[in-house]
Amino acid sequence: MLVDNLIIRRKRLEALASLLVSHDMKKINEEFYELIAQDKLPSDNNPYEVDWSKYDSLAPREEAVN
Structure with missing residues (x-):
């Protein structure tokens, strides 16, 4: 899904x-939010105030998929 805000x-x-400079796509896919958090300054940690735990809870669990 595309984000309408071009700055974001x-x-x-x-x-x-x-991230592509130092990580492969598989690792980026699996650990995206952790990798992004490592690269940001503390004041820029969650600039859009997204609760990632709620977002991640929307994804189906692996045991439910199998």
Whole structure:
């Protein structure tokens, strides 16, 4: 899903591009939020105030998929 806010979209793409320099796609997919958190300054830790635990709870669990 595309984000309408171009500034947010640009920041996300820049973060992804910087991760690709030192990580493979599989690791980025599995640990995206942790990797992003490592690269950010403490004041920039969650600039959009997203509760990632609620977001992650929307994904089906592996045992439910199998």
